[in-house]
Amino acid sequence: MPNPGEPGVEKSVILELKVxxxxxxxxxxxxxxxTLLSVVSAAKPExxxxxxxxxxxxxxxxxxxxxxxxxxxxxxxxxxxAHKGKGLGHRFLRHIERNALLLYMIPVDAKDVAExxxxxxxxxxxxxxxxxxxxxxxxxxxxxxxxxEMLAELDQQLKASLKDVPYVxxxxxxxxxxxxxxxxLWKVMNT
Numbered sequence: 001m002p003n004p005g006e007p008g009v010e011k012s013v014i015l016e017l018k019v020x021x022x023x024x025x026x027x028x029x030x031x032x033x034x035t036l037l038s039v040v041s042a043a044k045p046e047x048x049x050x051x052x053x054x055x056x057x058x059x060x061x062x063x064x065x066x067x068x069x070x071x072x073x074x075x076x077x078x079x080x081x082a083h084k085g086k087g088l089g090h091r092f093l094r095h096i097e098r099n100a101l102l103l104y105m106i107p108v109d110a111k112d113v114a115e116x117x118x119x120x121x122x123x124x125x126x127x128x129x130x131x132x133x134x135x136x137x138x139x140x141x142x143x144x145x146x147x148x149e150m151l152a153e154l155d156q157q158l159k160a161s162l163k164d165v166p167y168v169x170x171x172x173x174x175x176x177x178x179x180x181x182x183x184x185l186w187k188v189m190n191t
Contacts, residue, residue, distance in 0.1 A: 021059060021073035023185055024099030026120055029077030031105040032141035032172055034058065037074040039172040040182070064186055073099055097128060101135040101189055103181075107142045108169075113154065114161035135188045138167035139181055144174045 025033040041060025058074040075096055096102065102124075106116045117138055124131040140158070143151060151169055158167055168184055170177035 020071075020098045022070040022099070022189055023062075023072045023101050023103050024096050025072065025074050025105055026096060026102050026124070027077060027105035028116065028120070031077065031107050033074045033077070033105050035172040036105065036139070036141065036170070037072055039175070040178065041072060062182065064182055068186075070185070070189065072103075075099075096124065096131060099134070101137065101185065102131070103185065104136060104138045105141050106138060108140050108145055108154070109142060113140055114158060117162065117165070136165060137181070137184055137188060138162065138165055139177075140167060140169050142171060142173075143169040143176055144171035 025036065027033050037058060037060045040062045057076065060072050060074070061069050062072050063069050104117055104120055106113050106120075110116045121132065138158075140154070146154070155169070166184060166188070168177050168181045170181050172178070
């Protein structure tokens, strides 16, 4: 004889997916996050020269030395005021919570690289102060736009302004600093 069971309950449930990756790319729109992911992994994120090309996170597996690898997440661009929901801020910022290490991407042609880093940190702090406890690295992107002398000058400025925050100069187009960035990421993730 079948058991009729108990009356059921009907509910509406909203599920939220948060990307889980070893490294999360954090930066303003057009900082080169998607381009970097496409160069260091087999991921094929949409790349265009307008803000908010990336509307959903993209994941890529980054090959490292000795057949090792790690997962990198291209997080959609953050804008000032994102912690208040500006520019779909909450939707984007939530994905950052699930990354072990944050790679702050700041283009070399920014008005002030150190100031852009501080704005990004302030946005994360205002959204969730625990995000500042994550390991971090700053990647100054698009460095193929500067000559060696200008990079050396910027290096001196960043040593003074970023203090204890590690940084690397990279160019996804010329592969400048890409292996060094991977080495630093691997070392930070495994210490």
